[in-house]
Amino acid sequence: MAPRRTGRRFEGHPTYQAEARPGGAVALYEPRFAAARRAALTHRVDPGDRLDLLAHRYLGDAQKTHVLVDLNPTLDPESILEPGRRIAVGEE
Template sequence: MADIEPYENALDTIPGAHPYPRSSRYHDAEIGVHRMADGTEVRYTKRRLLPPIEDVTDDETAPHTVSSGERPDLLAQRYLGDPGQWWQIADANPVLDPQELTQEAGRVIAIPHAGGFPGAGAGARYV
């Protein structure tokens, strides 16, 4: 995982600060509030947008040729320093199931550079 300020981890432990830690794929997702008929408020995470794959440039990712037995979490550990960041690799490739990334030996997939996949913009897709 990329180096972060020690104070940033402390911010993740403050109750109500944000429901997801900074390393989560949902950390930057907008939190919505639904008001029930009785006035009760229910918080929920709105859909997360991904940038369109065709807008990703070669300087934002590096190619990786999949070998037999590889898994998204192992690739995340190797390239991003944290197996929990497998979702960044999934976001950089047009797959619905992250296991599709490594099912076929010889497949070339995009690995985002450490620091994360670029943010969503116009034309983003939902996940």
């Protein structure tokens, strides 16, 4: 099946059709599995840090805040910017 175009985070990821009810199909994304992680580049959060600014600084694109959240899966997204916390911001 051709990749679904969304213009968003999952753009280009393959999908499959599932029948939600008789005659009603729904497009779902195929499961993804995380690749083995390399050593993480970290950042110590300072007061006033924002995910969009960190994404721009380390990833070159302020729209890639989801990458920072994905790099820190054990953290609650609401507490990711707690001052003093060390967060992963990329791979070395």
